[in-house]
Amino acid sequence: MKLLQIGQPHPRNAEFIVRACKLFNIEYHQINLSQPSDNQYDIIWSPFNWINPDLYPSSKFIFGPHFSVFPDPLHPLFTQSKPEHKERCIFTCLSDWNKKTYQEFADISNSNIPFVTLPFGLEDIQSKQTTEYEYDCILYFKARHPSILEFCESIVKAKGLRYKVYRYGSYQRQEYIDTLKKTRFAIWIGSHESQGFGFQECLATGTPIYVYDVTTMKDEYCGNRYTYADHKEQLLATTASYWSEQCGLKVYTQDEFIRRLDEFIAKIPSYTPVAFVQQNLTDRVCFQRFLDALNVI
Numbered sequence: 001m002k003l004l005q006i007g008q009p010h011p012r013n014a015e016f017i018v019r020a021c022k023l024f025n026i027e028y029h030q031i032n033l034s035q036p037s038d039n040q041y042d043i044i045w046s047p048f049n050w051i052n053p054d055l056y057p058s059s060k061f062i063f064g065p066h067f068s069v070f071p072d073p074l075h076p077l078f079t080q081s082k083p084e085h086k087e088r089c090i091f092t093c094l095s096d097w098n099k100k101t102y103q104e105f106a107d108i109s110n111s112n113i114p115f116v117t118l119p120f121g122l123e124d125i126q127s128k129q130t131t132e133y134e135y136d137c138i139l140y141f142k143a144r145h146p147s148i149l150e151f152c153e154s155i156v157k158a159k160g161l162r163y164k165v166y167r168y169g170s171y172q173r174q175e176y177i178d179t180l181k182k183t184r185f186a187i188w189i190g191s192h193e194s195q196g197f198g199f200q201e202c203l204a205t206g207t208p209i210y211v212y213d214v215t216t217m218k219d220e221y222c223g224n225r226y227t228y229a230d231h232k233e234q235l236l237a238t239t240a241s242y243w244s245e246q247c248g249l250k251v252y253t254q255d256e257f258i259r260r261l262d263e264f265i266a267k268i269p270s271y272t273p274v275a276f277v278q279q280n281l282t283d284r285v286c287f288q289r290f291l292d293a294l295n296v297i
Contacts, residue, residue, distance in 0.1 A: 001024075001025075001026045001027065001042045001043070001296075002026070002027045002029065002040065002041045002042050002043075003017070003021055003026050003027070003028055003029065003041065003042065003043040003044075003045065004029045004030070004031065004036060004038075004041040004043070004044045004045065005017060005028070005029070005030040005031075005045045005047075006030075006031060006032070006033070006034065006036065006044065006045065006046045006047070006048075006049070006051075007032055007034075007046070007047060007048050007049070008032070009047035009048070009066055010047075010066065012120065012197050013047065013065075013120045014030075015123065016120040016121040016122075016123075016283060016286070016287075017045065017120075019121070019123070019283050020121060020283050020284075020286070020287035020290075023283055023284060023287065024287060024291075026042075026043075029041070034049050034051070035051065035055070036056075039055070039056045039057075039058065039059065040058070041056070041059050042058075042059065042060065042296075043059065043060050043061075043062065043294065043296070044056060044059045044060070044061050044062070045061075045062040046061065046062070046063055047063075047064060047065065047066045048066050048067065049067075050063070050067075050075070050076040050077050050080065052080065053081075053085050053088065053089055054082075059088070060088040060089070060294045060296065061085075061088065061089040061090070062090060062092060062290065062294070063077065063089065063090065063091045063092070063113060064091045064092040064093070065091075065092045065093065065094050065194070067091075070101070070102065070104075070105040071102050071105050071106040071108065072105070072106065073105070073106040073107070077091065077111070077113055078106060078111060078112075081111070081112035081113050082112055083112050085112050085113060086112055086113065086114060087295075088294070088295075089112075089113045089114075090113065090114050090115075090116045090118075090293050090294060091108075091111070091113050091114065091115045091116065092116065092118045093115050093116060093117050093118070094117075094118070094119055094120070094194040094195040094241070095117060095119065095193075095194055095195060095241035095242065096117050096241075097192075097236060097237050097238050097241060098117075098194045098241070099115055099117055100236065101217070101233075101235055101236065101237065102115060104233040104234065104235070105233070114293075116293045118286070118289055118290055118293060119195050119241075119242060119280075119281060119286055119289075120195065120286060121281065121282055121283035121284075121285070121286035121287060122197070122200050122201065122204055122277060122281045122282065122283070122286075123283075124282070124283075125177060125201060125204040125205055126181075126205075127181075127204065127205055127206035127274045128180070128181040128182070128205055128206045128207070129181075130181070130182065132182075133162075133182055133183060133184045134162070134179075134182040134183070135162045135163055135164050135179065135182065135183040135184070136156075136161040136162045136163060136183070136184050136185070137156065137161055137162075137163045137183060137184060137185045137186060137187055137210075138163060138164050138165070138166055138179065138180065138183050138186050138187070139152055139153065139156065139163055139164070139165045139166070139186075139187045139189060140165075140166045140168075140186060140187070140188050140189065140190065140198065140199075140202070141165060141166065141167050141168065141189045141190070142167070142168035142189070142190040142191055143168065143190070143191035143220045143221060143222050143227075144189050144190065144191055144212075144214075144219065144220075144221055145221045146221075148189055148212065149165070149189055151254055151257075152187055152189055152212065152257070153165070155257065155258060155261065156187070159261075163187075164179060164183075166179075168190075168198070173201075176198070176201075177201060177205060180201075180202055180205040180207045181205050183207060184207075184268065185207060185208050185209070185210060185248070185264075185265070185268055186202050186207050186208070186209045186210065186248075187209075187210045187212065188202075188209050188210065188211045188212065188239060188240075189212045190211075190214075190239040191214055191217070191219055191220040191221070191237075191239065192214055192216075192217045192219070192220060192235075192237035192238065192239065193238070193239055193240070193241050194241065195241055195242070196239070196240070196241050196242070199239065199240065199241075200242065200277065200281055202273075203247055203273035203274070203276060203277050204273070204274065204277045204281075205274075206273060206274045207273065208247065208248040208264075208267075208268050208271035208273055209240070209247060209248040209273070210248055210249055210251070210261065210264045211239055211240050211243075211248060211249070211250040211251070212239075212251055212252075212257055213238055213239050213240060213250045213251065213252055214237055214238065214239055215236065215237070215238075215252065216228075216234060216235045216236055216237055217231075217235035217237045218231065218235055219237075242276075242280055242281060244276055246271060246272045246273060246275060246276040247271065247273045247276055248264065248271055248273070249263070249264040249267070
């Protein structure tokens with residue numbers, strides 16, 4: 001079996017596809033041309049652009065997830081696709097909330113190209129092996145109003161907890177993972193995440209998360225403004241795109257944050273975030289979902 005990747009998508013997505021091809025014994029190829037000359041690929045992954053499947057009648061297609069933030073009903077994905085394409089083409093939605101938000105902009109439920117929730121796999125990370133911690137918690141901050149971080153820090157300081165702040169885009173991934181392995185828990189102050197690799201890496205190290213969650217993309221705050229404030233759509237969203245009670249606890253307000261933090265800390269020994277990752281987000285589990293969606297045996 002041969003898989004072709006077109007272009008250079010999000011590096012973590014591309015890394016997953018390379019690992020998965022090796023895991024499933026699939027021959028991997030990558031080109032930057034929008035129209036490959038070879039039509040002998042079993043699977044073609046086009047993360048950014050529409051390609052007419054009729055030009056490659058023996059290939060199955062994975063489109064997305066990088067076409068646009070929101071779907072455009074005038075995009076060729078909708079205007080040029082045909083009912084017969086449904087049998088061998090899919091568009092990747094990174095999470096269920098992502099898919100529901102798309103529906104506010106285009107009727108994806110009746111698209112000729114099925115929109116399917118398919119997360120990309122997480123690189124294997126060894127979980128922590130210690131009960132001696134350098135930090136009680138990390139505070140992870142991404143695209144929320146700065147006053148929320150200030151509030152959370154004030155609570156952590158009042159409890160006398162040892163902590164470290166990570167700001168999205170301002171740290172080295174390996175150092176982050178190494179710190180998590182010597183940290184008891186995480187407090188997550190993030191905006192919406194289509195998938196959330198950093199969040200999932202935290203779980204993979206065995207670190208439970210106390211999530212100060214969002215309810216909508218309109219909670220994102222960047223450049224001294226709320227990014228999506230002008231949208232009339234609901235844009236319902238979450239920071240924790242893949243989640244269960246195995247992983248920790250979610251809260252939504254300052255009062256709830258204060259009221260339930262001790263409850264969360266008391267339950268830390270009972271959380272099993274590594275088991276959740278193994279069940280839902282490994283390379284093998286995630287790529288098998290891709291193959292199943294394409295009806296590849």
